[in-house]
Amino acid sequence: MKMWHWLKSTTNKSGRIATIDAVKAAPPPSPLAPVDLTDPAQVAGVMDLAARIGDILLSSGTSNRDTVAQVHAVTSAYGLHYAHVDITLNTITVFTTIGTEKKLPVSVFRVVSRMATDFSKLSEVDRLVRSIQSGATPPEVAENILDGLFRSPASYGFKTSLMGWGGLGASVSVMLGGGVLVALVSFIISVMIMVASTFLARHQLPPFFQNIFGGFIATVPAAITYQVAHHFDIFITPSHIIAAGIVVMLASLTFVQSIQDGITGAPVTASARFFETLLLTSAVVAGVGAGIQASEFIGISLPPLESLAELSLSSASVKIVAGACASISFAVASYAEGASIFVAGLTGGLGAFIYYFALLPGEISVIISTSIAATVIGFAGGLMARRFLTPPLITAIAGITPLLPGLALYRGMFAALNSQMLVGFTNMALALSIAAALASGVVLGEWMARRLRRPPSINFYRYFPAPMRQSQWKKKRKEP
Numbered sequence: 111m112k113m114w115h116w117l118k119s120t121t122n123k124s125g126r127i128a129t130i131d132a133v134k135a136a137p138p139p140s141p142l143a144p145v146d147l148t149d150p151a152q153v154a155g156v157m158d159l160a161a162r163i164g165d166i167l168l169s170s171g172t173s174n175r176d177t178v179a180q181v182h183a184v185t186s187a188y189g190l191h192y193a194h195v196d197i198t199l200n201t202i203t204v205f206t207t208i209g210t211e212k213k214l215p216v217s218v219f220r221v222v223s224r225m226a227t228d229f230s231k232l233s234e235v236d237r238l239v240r241s242i243q244s245g246a247t248p249p250e251v252a253e254n255i256l257d258g259l260f261r262s263p264a265s266y267g268f269k270t271s272l273m274g275w276g277g278l279g280a281s282v283s284v285m286l287g288g289g290v291l292v293a294l295v296s297f298i299i300s301v302m303i304m305v306a307s308t309f310l311a312r313h314q315l316p317p318f319f320q321n322i323f324g325g326f327i328a329t330v331p332a333a334i335t336y337q338v339a340h341h342f343d344i345f346i347t348p349s350h351i352i353a354a355g356i357v358v359m360l361a362s363l364t365f366v367q368s369i370q371d372g373i374t375g376a377p378v379t380a381s382a383r384f385f386e387t388l389l390l391t392s393a394v395v396a397g398v399g400a401g402i403q404a405s406e407f408i409g410i411s412l413p414p415l416e417s418l419a420e421l422s423l424s425s426a427s428v429k430i431v432a433g434a435c436a437s438i439s440f441a442v443a444s445y446a447e448g449a450s451i452f453v454a455g456l457t458g459g460l461g462a463f464i465y466y467f468a469l470l471p472g473e474i475s476v477i478i479s480t481s482i483a484a485t486v487i488g489f490a491g492g493l494m495a496r497r498f499l500t501p502p503l504i505t506a507i508a509g510i511t512p513l514l515p516g517l518a519l520y521r522g523m524f525a526a527l528n529s530q531m532l533v534g535f536t537n538m539a540l541a542l543s544i545a546a547a548l549a550s551g552v553v554l555g556e557w558m559a560r561r562l563r564r565p566p567s568i569n570f571y572r573y574f575p576a577p578m579r580q581s582q583w584k585k586k587r588k589e590p
Contacts (some may be wrong), residue, residue: 121384145188150216153190156249156535157204157218160184160195162256163235168222168243170232171367172503174376177202180239187242188249195576199382224394229446229504230265253325264445274443277349278361278511280434281356285429285462286517288350294337294493296354303327319391321359326404327399333405333412333580348412349520357516359394361440367507369549372579391519414528426466433462436512441504450500454508460508472473476540478560483548485511488555493562498514502556507517515541 137287145152162362164181168174178195181204185193199383200222207213238255241247247255264271279300288296303324310320332351339346363566365387405412437458461483469479491505522537 115544132565137360139315145190145198146419147189148210150214152249153206153208153216154218155187156190156261157193157206157216158220158475159249159252160193161202161218161220162206162260163239164195164197165220165222166235167232168197168200168202168484169224170228170503172232173367173374173509174371175374176378176503183414184239184242187245197376197379199379228264229441229444229450229501231259231481232501232504233447233450234259235257265447266445271443271445272301272304274439274441275358277305277439278436281432281439283350283354284510285436285512286350286353287425288347288354292341292350296351297331299328299351299355300358301360303330317390321390321393322397322400324359325356325394325399326401327397328352328359329401330400330404333401335412336412348526349517351414353517353520354403355516356394356398356519357511357514360391360514360516360519361443361511365391365549366547368548368551369546373550373553393521395519395546398520399527402524402527412524415524420571421466421470426471428460429466430459433457433465435510437508440511441508444504444508446504449498449585450495450504450508453491453494453498453500453505456494456553457487457505457509458512460490461487462499462512465513477543477547480513481551482545483513484548484551485555485558486551489554489558490555492556492559496559502559506552506556510552513544513548515544518544 117121126451145156147153161179162439163184164177167177167180172180173199178197179206181195182193183204185191185195185204190206196203196205202220202222203217205215205217207215234255238247242252248563254489276297280297283292283296306323306327307320310323311317329352330346332355335345339575349458365384368380368387370380371377371383434455435458438451438455441454446454465479465483468553469482470476474482487509488506491509492502495502495505518537518541522534522541524534525537526534559573
């Protein structure tokens with residue numbers, strides 16, 4: 111306990127508090143920017159403003175529980191303390207009643223239509239919520255800021271984002287053991303996957319078929335590259351390229367977030383997201399399987415799966431640098447700001463260092479190693495995110511991206527197509543276990559960081575008497 115209090119005292123010296131920490135610690139002691147709570151139009155306006163903020167938070171990957179807390183904090187900051195907020199998958203409902211003589215119900219319902227990761231808007235909304243809580247932003251100003259956020263494009267262009275996706279694929283292939291040629295091919299294939307996905311999305315093709323095409327693109331060019339390199343006596347491992355393409359597609363899914371929702375107490379949302387992600391992941395697997403079959407049809411046989419090479423000091427060092435680059439690349443691909451990119455790189459490098467230098471050499475199992483590394487990423491990333499006043503979600507997602515189980519999925523698919531059902535099922539179960547370990551570890555690490563850095567939990571509103579019913583008021587008036 112003494113060590114815990116010492117660590118807490120050393121990490122609180124900066125006085126920087128993350129928005130979600132301040133929100134969960136206590137609402138403002140009094141409404142700093144109140145509205146007329148007897149006017150249904152003003153009350154509905156505040157609730158709609160809060161729901162629009164929740165829209166951006168939810169679409170960026172924020173968990174159900176954290177989104178509810180921040181939506182409720184916005185309504186409380188404008189004096190609307192007794193509002194009920196409910197989120198189910200992609201729907202946000204805010205409900206309250208106004209008036210004393212006659213209760214008038216007021217509700218706002220909003221559907222999040224586009225679940226796309228955009229960390230630039232997430233950072234802007236984080237600053238807006240902090241400003242609203244401090245009482246510096248009245249409703250009409252906040253409304254104008256949100257209008258600008260919904261209309262404005264990302265902080266930098268699509269081409270820069272494509273370079274980030276390509277860098278993610280190249281970095282992951284190096285982490286898996288690939289060389290310069292493998293990294294170059296992975297970069298090109300990753301860019302091709304995202305360009306094809308964007309093109310198909312603009313033509314309103316369902317994401318299921320987009321992932322099938324993505325899995326196919328990840329496999330066939332890798333097989334052709336392997337055949338050409340073999341012709342010139344150049345040795346490459348195509349599984350590194352294919353696994354890197356799979357990680358690029360998995361990074362844009364909500365598999366880890368769905369498990370986080372289940373852990374943090376939102377089972378309905380978690381179940382729906384989990385099923386959706388399993389369906390889309392099965393599409394990736396189907397695309398990879400179709401690519402393997404197409405490669406064999408044109409006369410290219412992929413080599414059998416090889417055992418993982420043993421770690422050495424030089425290879426582990428390269429993997430650590432590649433892990434940091436992968437986290438940076440994913441942050442760039444998701445339009446993160448400069449400070450968030452820097453923190454994501456530090457977090458990803460630290461997680462890779464723990465994983466490759468401390469855990470795997472100690473002969474700890476892959477699942478336990480992944481869980482411990484994810485806990486370190488959630489804890490260290492949470493502390494650094496609070497230091498730089500960036501949303502902790504950015505560092506958490508970017509930090510664990512290099513550890514996504516792309517190679518395990520490919521091994522499972524390849525083994526299943528070669529009648530090795532036991533090996534295939536084992537690798538598929540391993541991929542699912544790694545994803546669960548990543549989610550649980552990063553949630554635990556973030557909880558530890560939040561416990562260290564949050565302000566005291568002082569909730570002044572619990573001392574207020576609950577609103578009396580009309581009959582109670584009449585009875586009180588009759589008493590002498």
